[in-house]
Amino acid sequence: QKEVEQNSGPLSVPEGAIASLNCTYSDRGSQSFFWYRQYSGKSPELIMFIYSNGDKEDGRFTAQLNKASQYVSLLIRDSQPSDSATYLCAVSDPKTSYDKVIFGPGTSLSVIP
């Protein structure tokens, strides 16, 4: 089982809809969870991080964490064409003595005007 799994997509949503991106992780001891956005040909950019169970909202973005189910998601409300990108889920590795993060393969999101 891969340590961090995401559906590769592409996920297509119409403009204005809610995009839901999902991520599962294998190590129950992971404590920190991150969402990065990567535009085509560009570098990853951190958009959200979450440490506690529940929801964390930042503008149109909401990160949801359920440690019991080993599941973290990212919701994008009122999706815009500029949200079209690959979204990388990253999870801290509890087996390391520092906050090493392991990235998932990413989900490609396409917002259709």
Next chain:
Amino acid sequence: EAGVVQSPRYKIIEKKQPVAFWCNPISGHNTLYWYLQNLGQGPELLIRYENEEAVDDSQLPKDRFSAERLKGVDSTLKIQPAELGDSAVYLCASSRDSGNTIYFGEGSWLTVV
């Protein structure tokens, strides 16, 4: 504040040739990372520096890859000799300290022919 700077942005070399990538992290960032990103995959850590010390190089293929961070600032990543399978994007990143937000450079795109 200037971001993480990498060069060259693009490099095409023949197999068995050497190649080197350079990275200048954000000023004041003690932690520097080199990641490898293959098409359709998330970044994978190659090596992590705390100041000038390589504290995690467990994923660096040491038979052909080497890295250094002299004086705890700039870093270089070298491949010698390059193989076809080394074609990928090499991302440099930095953070103020371990556990803080990771900022990525634009990446060095390597094609080995």
